[in-house]
Amino acid sequence: MGAHQRWPATLTEEELHRVAKHFSAPAYEQFSGDNADYLAKREAEKGFNNWAMRNIQAHKVPGYAAVTLSLKPTAVAPGDATDKQMEAAAELGRPFQLGELRVTHQQNLVLADVRQSDLYTLWQVCKEQGFATPEYRPADRRYLLPLAATSCSLANAKSIPIAEAIQRTFDDLDYLHDIGDLDLNISGCMNACGHHHVGHIGILGVDKKGAEFYQVSLGGDSGRNAAIGQILGPSFAADEMPAVVSKVVDVYLESRTPEEQFIDTFKRIGMAPFKERVYAATH
Numbered sequence: 001m002g003a004h005q006r007w008p009a010t011l012t013e014e015e016l017h018r019v020a021k022h023f024s025a026p027a028y029e030q031f032s033g034d035n036a037d038y039l040a041k042r043e044a045e046k047g048f049n050n051w052a053m054r055n056i057q058a059h060k061v062p063g064y065a066a067v068t069l070s071l072k073p074t075a076v077a078p079g080d081a082t083d084k085q086m087e088a089a090a091e092l093g094r095p096f097q098l099g100e101l102r103v104t105h106q107q108n109l110v111l112a113d114v115r116q117s118d119l120y121t122l123w124q125v126c127k128e129q130g131f132a133t134p135e136y137r138p139a140d141r142r143y144l145l146p147l148a149a150t151s152c153s154l155a156n157a158k159s160i161p162i163a164e165a166i167q168r169t170f171d172d173l174d175y176l177h178d179i180g181d182l183d184l185n186i187s188g189c190m191n192a193c194g195h196h197h198v199g200h201i202g203i204l205g206v207d208k209k210g211a212e213f214y215q216v217s218l219g220g221d222s223g224r225n226a227a228i229g230q231i232l233g234p235s236f237a238a239d240e241m242p243a244v245v246s247k248v249v250d251v252y253l254e255s256r257t258p259e260e261q262f263i264d265t266f267k268r269i270g271m272a273p274f275k276e277r278v279y280a281a282t283h
C-alpha cells in the first residue's frame, strides 16, 4: 500500500469513510448465520446446489446472498434480455430483495441482497424466466460484447456466431474436463467493448481487405495481477476459431498441474507451446 499512496488517484481510508457517510445500509433482517433450510435443500437437490455454486455469491450479512441472473443462454447474444425478462427481473427486485437490481459489466443482472430462505423459490423463477444459466462455467464467464456486424455498425467481424460456436465447443470440453476459471472475451473491433485485451483468451475481430478475421491473444488478466494479453500470431478465419480455441484449451489441460487455472499455466509455460499447437495444425 505504501508505494501506491503517493499517486494522486489513490483512494485513502479517510476518503472512503467520508464517502461512506453519505450512504446508509439497507434494512437487513437479523439472522445469526446460514439458513438451515437453504443448506438442507442444497444437500438434497443437485440442480439447486449446482445453481447455487455457479450463480450465488457470499454476502457479508449473515443469512443473505447475492444472486446473478444470467443473461447468457447458449444461442442468444450474451447480455440480451427480452422485454418479458426485463419486466420479470424488475418484479424480482421486490419480493426477493430490497428493491434494487444491478447491471454488471459482465452483462448480467444481480440481486445483491437476497435472504437465503428465499433462494430456492428464486431458483424456480430464474429457471422459468431463463435466468438460470450457470454463470461461472468457463464459456459463460466471458463478457463478450453482445454485438456483431448486424447490430454495431463499427464491427469488423461478427462476434455472436463466433461466440456461439465457441460456447458449444466449450460446453463439450467442459463436460469432459473441469476446465476451471477461464475468461474468454471477444470484441468486434479495436474499440474493445468486449475487453478482449484482458481476457485469458482474447478475440478481436479484424478486417482484412473486406474479409472478416479474428486475432487471438492469450494471457490477459483483469484480476489482481492485471495484464494485457499477448497476440498469438496471424489471425484466423471464422470457421477456424472453434478449433483454435479447442487447441489452446487442450494445451492447458495437458500441461496444467492440479492446482492451476488457465492463467497460471499460461504464466508458467508461456506462449510457445500454444503457438506451436495452434499453427502446426492450421497454417
Ligand code: SF4
Binding pocket: 145, 147, 148, 152, 153, 154, 155, 156, 187, 188, 189, 190, 191, 192, 193, 194
Ligand atoms: S467493440 Fe467495436 S464492434 Fe464491438 S460493440 Fe464496441 S464498437 Fe461495436
